[in-house]
Amino acid sequence: MSRSTQDHVDRLRGQWERELPDVDTQGMEILGRARRITLRVRPPIEAVFEEHGLDTGEFDVVSALLRSGPPYRMRPTELYKSLMISSGGLTDRLARLTRAGLIRRPATEGDARSLPVELTREGRERTEAAFRADMAVEARLLAGLSRNERATLTSLLRKLTLSLETAETEDG
Known part of the structure; x- marks a missing residue:
């Protein structure tokens, strides 16, 4: 996967794979992304409620x-x-x-x-x-x-x- 198609979670997984190659980080692929998505979408949604x-x-x-x-x-x-x-x-x-x-x-x-x-x-x-x-x-x-x-x-x-x-x- 090229650097331009990697997201933050891909980069984190690559770092963990280098440091702790025996740990399965597949859960991070889903749950890490879900967390990042939630954090990213909260501000515009909360702004709607505030309005x-x-x-x-x-x-x-x-x-x-x-x-x-x-x-x-x-x-x-x-x-x-x-x-x-x-x-x-x-x-x-x-x-x-x-x-x-x-x-x-x-x-x-x-x-x-x-x-x-x-x-x-x-x-x-x-x-x-x-x-x-x-x-x-x-x-x-x-x-x-x-x-x-x-x-x-x-x-x-x-x-x-x-x-x-x-x-x-x-x-x-």
Whole structure:
């Protein structure tokens, strides 16, 4: 492979092969690239959310509510389990989103942790706009791949994801 067609991971693997030739670095080919891709695409995606007055964590909450469909309402327990975050982390996000007028917590007596979380009209509109803008950015980021290449990559990533999820379930 010529130097002009090598990426950062190829160069790292070459260095490791020279220093520790007995170590299989094939995992780095996939996982190292996945990490580098994630780090590279985060800034433009996060900029989209910022343009809509959200951070990534807040977008995760409001998008989960929007995806849930009418009446765009979930219990906090459902939210933090679907987002795989702690209840404390969710509480902070909910407080910020409430102050911003994007969600409401219908007042009832009882434990605040069980109060439903509901998108406001502004929350629905802003979430939809942010999602549409995010998908446009992500489409531009993937423009270097053909439709067939994207389909193949999608299939392989799904297979890897399912394999990892199965391993977690079996180990957990």
